[in-house]
Amino acid sequence: MASTRYRPERAILELGGDFYDPVVAAEFPQTILRFRNDRAAAGVGLDGLSDAAWIDHFGGFALLPDNLTEPLALRYHGHQFRVYNPDIGDGRGFLFAQLRDDAGRLMDLGTKGSGQTPYSRFGDGRLTLKGAVRELLATEMLEALGLETSRTFSLIETGEALERNDEPSPTRSAVLVRLSHGHIRIGTFQRLATLDQPDNLRKLTDYCLRHFFADESGDPARLLDHVAARTARLAASYIAAGFVHGVLNSDNINVTGESFDYGPWRFTPYWDGAFTAAYFDHAGLYAFARQPEAIHWDLVQLALSLKLISTAEALTPALDTFADRFRGALRDAVFARLGVLPGELADDLALIAAIESALATETVTIDRFYFDWRSGSLRAATDRYDGEGFAEVRAGLARLAQAPGALDHSYWSDAEPCAMPIEEVEAIWAAIDREDDWAPLHAKITAARRMGAALEKSTGSGMKPA
Structure with a gap:
C-alpha cells in the first residue's frame, strides 16, 4: 500500500475540460511485471506496493487513492519535422495520476501503450515490448549521467501480438508508465494559440508558472524565460552526454526542460555532428550537433504562441539569452563528467x-x-x-x-x-x-546506476541544477 509520503494531487483539473479528454484504459490479455522502479517509487511514496497491487494499478489501471478519478488524454498540437500538425495529442497514452515527490515537485504518472484515445488516428494505441525496453535503457542511462529526464516507473508485458511496418512482426507488447515533472509541452501552447483561445492560454501560463517554477506572476515573458533556461540546459546535457534524442518536435519538448518520450534515440560513439538517431530523419534536422538549434527553434514556437497574450518586445529578451545559457550549461555539464x-x-x-x-x-x-x-x-x-x-x-x-x-x-x-x-x-x-x-537488461541497469553513483560522489558532478 502507499506510504505516508504518498501525496496525491489533482492539479491538472484546475485547467478544465478544454485541455484533456477522459479515456478508458485498454484491457490486456496478460499483465506480466517486468520492471518496477522502486527507487523512483520511494520518492513518491509508492514503493510499499506489493507486486499484485503494482500490477493492478499500472497494468490494470485501478485508480490510486484520492487521485484522478479517470485517465485523461491531453490535448496538444505541434510541429513535426517543422510541419505543423493539428491532429495529434495523447494517442497511445494518458495522464493517470499526479502526486508530489520528496522535493515537493508536482509529478505526473503518464502511460505509453495503454490503448486508443481520440487522438490515436489509425494507430492501435499499443507499445511494443522492444520500444518499452529501449525507453527503460534510455532513461536509466540518462539519469545516471545526471540529466533531467522522465523515469521509467513501470514496465508490464501485456501478451498481445502487435503488427508493425518498421520491425519484425508480430512482436510482443507492453504498457509503460513514466514518472515525469509534468507533461505540458510547447505543443500544448501552440494548440491554444492556433485555436485563438487567449483565456485558456493565460490559464495554462499561470498553471505552469505556479506548479513548475513557483512563480505567481502570471507573466508570459517570465514563463518564456524559465523555459529558455531549462531548455538551454537540456540541449547542453544532450551534447555533453553524446545523446541524440531523434525526434525533437515541439510536441516532444516539455516546458520543464525535462527530457522525455524516447523513440529512435541513440548515443553517438564519436563526436560526429552529423550523427542521426532516426532512420527517417533524412535531412539530419535532429542530428547530434543540430539539437541546440532544434530546441531553440521549438522555443521560438512557444514565444510565437505566447504573443497572443503578450508582446514581441516582452518576449524577445528570453529568446536572446538561449545561446549564452547553452554555452554556460555545456561547460558545466562537460566539466561535471570530467x-x-x-x-x-x-x-x-x-x-x-x-x-x-x-x-x-x-x-x-x-x-x-x-x-x-x-x-x-x-x-x-x-x-x-x-x-x-x-x-x-x-x-x-x-x-x-x-x-x-x-x-x-x-x-x-x-x-x-x-x-x-x-x-x-x-x-x-x-x-x-x-x-x-x-x-542482460537488469545487469545493464545495475551498471548504469553504479556509474551514476560514481558521478554523484563528486560535488562537481551531475548535470542537474542545484
Whole structure:
C-alpha cells in the first residue's frame, strides 16, 4: 500500500475540460511485471506496493487513492519535422495520476501503450515490448549521467501480438508508465494559440508558472524565460552526454526542460555532428550537433504562441539569452563528467571548443575520453591522446582544479567505462526476444546506476541544477 509520503494531487483539473479528454484504459490479455522502479517509487511514496497491487494499478489501471478519478488524454498540437500538425495529442497514452515527490515537485504518472484515445488516428494505441525496453535503457542511462529526464516507473508485458511496418512482426507488447515533472509541452501552447483561445492560454501560463517554477506572476515573458533556461540546459546535457534524442518536435519538448518520450534515440560513439538517431530523419534536422538549434527553434514556437497574450518586445529578451545559457550549461555539464571545477568562463569555453575539435577526429569515443580524463588529468598510459589536437585539451585541463570526491568510487578503477552503444541495446533485446532472458537488461541497469553513483560522489558532478 502507499506510504505516508504518498501525496496525491489533482492539479491538472484546475485547467478544465478544454485541455484533456477522459479515456478508458485498454484491457490486456496478460499483465506480466517486468520492471518496477522502486527507487523512483520511494520518492513518491509508492514503493510499499506489493507486486499484485503494482500490477493492478499500472497494468490494470485501478485508480490510486484520492487521485484522478479517470485517465485523461491531453490535448496538444505541434510541429513535426517543422510541419505543423493539428491532429495529434495523447494517442497511445494518458495522464493517470499526479502526486508530489520528496522535493515537493508536482509529478505526473503518464502511460505509453495503454490503448486508443481520440487522438490515436489509425494507430492501435499499443507499445511494443522492444520500444518499452529501449525507453527503460534510455532513461536509466540518462539519469545516471545526471540529466533531467522522465523515469521509467513501470514496465508490464501485456501478451498481445502487435503488427508493425518498421520491425519484425508480430512482436510482443507492453504498457509503460513514466514518472515525469509534468507533461505540458510547447505543443500544448501552440494548440491554444492556433485555436485563438487567449483565456485558456493565460490559464495554462499561470498553471505552469505556479506548479513548475513557483512563480505567481502570471507573466508570459517570465514563463518564456524559465523555459529558455531549462531548455538551454537540456540541449547542453544532450551534447555533453553524446545523446541524440531523434525526434525533437515541439510536441516532444516539455516546458520543464525535462527530457522525455524516447523513440529512435541513440548515443553517438564519436563526436560526429552529423550523427542521426532516426532512420527517417533524412535531412539530419535532429542530428547530434543540430539539437541546440532544434530546441531553440521549438522555443521560438512557444514565444510565437505566447504573443497572443503578450508582446514581441516582452518576449524577445528570453529568446536572446538561449545561446549564452547553452554555452554556460555545456561547460558545466562537460566539466561535471570530467570531475573538474569551473574556472574563468572564457578560458573554459575555449577548452570546450578544443575538446569538441579533438573528439571530432574520431580517434577515441566520447565515453572513453571522459573516463580516461576523469579528474582533469590522464589516468593511465595510452597513446590515444598523442595527437596534436589533444595537446590543447591537456593544457586546458591542467589549469583546472579537481572536484572534491571526483575519484572516490571503485567505478573509476574499472577497465572500461559504462556506455550504451546501439549494438548492446540490440543484444539486450535479442536475449529477451529469443530466449526470454532478462538478465542482460537488469545487469545493464545495475551498471548504469553504479556509474551514476560514481558521478554523484563528486560535488562537481551531475548535470542537474542545484
